[in-house]
Amino acid sequence: MRLDKFLKVSRIIKRRSVAKEVADKGRITINGRPAKSGTDVKIGDELVITFGNKDLTVQVENLKETTRKDEAENMFTIVGESYHEDQEKGSL
Numbered sequence: 001m002r003l004d005k006f007l008k009v010s011r012i013i014k015r016r017s018v019a020k021e022v023a024d025k026g027r028i029t030i031n032g033r034p035a036k037s038g039t040d041v042k043i044g045d046e047l048v049i050t051f052g053n054k055d056l057t058v059q060v061e062n063l064k065e066t067t068r069k070d071e072a073e074n075m076f077t078i079v080g081e082s083y084h085e086d087q088e089k090g091s092l
Helices: 003-009 016-024 069-075
Strands: 028-030 046-051 054-060 076-083
Touching: 003 016, 003 069
Parallel strands: none
Antiparallel strands: 028 046, 046 054, 054 076
């Protein structure tokens, strides 16, 4: 399954166009390698997604073409969340 579709179907990111944009800007890695929106996602892969100053690490548990909201959370497990300082604070 394509990365952008997985992010949308699993509801990690609400819109596929936003998921594509985030991936193509280099904010997502799969198993430590940079990923683009068309990169294949497989069960067991570990994704690290950067949202602003937050990194979300998830493991892919299931792949489905479509899901209901209550089923979407079964598609991944959150491995961890980390926050990093804003790099622009000190440059005033």
